[in-house]
Amino acid sequence: MANTRLYLAPLLLVAVVLLSSKTMAQPAAPAPGPAGPINLTAILEKGGQFTTFIHLLNITQVGAQVNIQVNSSSEGMTVFAPTDNAFQNLKPGTLNKLSSDEQVKLILYHVSPKFYSMDDLLSVSNPVRTQASGRDNGIYGLNFTGTANQVNVSTGYVETRVSNALRDKRPLAVYVVDMVLLPGEMFGEHKLSPVAPAPKSPASGVSDDDKSTKKAAAPSDKSGSGEMKVGLGFGLGLVVMCLKFLF
Known part of the structure; x- marks a missing residue:
């Protein structure tokens, strides 16, 4: 029994050494690296x-602007993203007739330079500033109303529901909206119309220039008629005087 223990002792020591060296040889699990920059697209x-x-964010370069600002600003940002169906429901010609500057304003209007949770939107002071606010002395603000179960956003021209959030963690919140947020400053009364005006009907066959010409010509016709009446009156007077002398 003693001899067996003497033989086992060296073997146990070798096993312990091998296990220790194997454990030390295994590399430690790498620590998780820092999260990458936020990308709206x-x-x-x-x-x-x-x-x-996404296409409009790219061609107006607003998407790149948001990515830079959201990764460097302490205020964060909030984006209201219209779905493809929202754009398809616009009247024909709404986007095509906008100038490049107006397209930029429209997309900036969907971005607020501050992070808002859904609860924040229910208690925020209206109107909420957007990235388009202050351009050309316009307000370009959004108004929020609703309850705990539903939040609505109004532009003064359209109103829709703020739907689910694609992201709601600081510093960026991205909410889905079912309508394109058309600002009242651009599409309201006496402003741009969301559809091109209908062409004028040619049924009348008379242009504005023709109407003006006829109006201008009318007084001369009346004047000619008056001169004719005066001439006739003068001739009749001469006839009467001649008859008096004869009789």
Whole structure:
């Protein structure tokens, strides 16, 4: 029994050494690295129904501006993303007739330079500033109303529901909206119309220039008629005087 223990002792020592060296040889698990920068386009692409909005963010360069600002600002940002159906429901010609500057304003109007949770939107002081606010001395603000179960956003021209959130963590919140937020400053009364005006009917066959010409010509006709009446009156007077002398 003693001899067996003498033989086992060296073997146990070798096993302990091997296990210790194997444990030390294994590298430690790497620590998780810092999260990458926030990318608005990637968030929208993951949502899967924002192709038109992504296109407009790219051509106006508003998307790049948001990515830079949201990764450097302490205030954060909030984006209201219209779905592809929202753009399809616009009247024909609404986007095509906008100038490049007006397209930029429209997309900036969907971005607020501050992070708002859904609860914040219910208690916020209206109107809420957007990235378009202050341009050309316009307000370009959004108004929020609703209850705990539903939040509505109004532009003064259209009103729709703020739907689910694609992201709601600081510093960026991205909310889905079912309508394109058309600002009242651009599409309200006496402003741009969301549809091109109908062409004038040619049924009358008379242009404005023709009407003006006829109006201008009318007094001369009346004047000629008056001169004729005066001439006739003068001739009749001479006849009467001649008859008096004869008789």
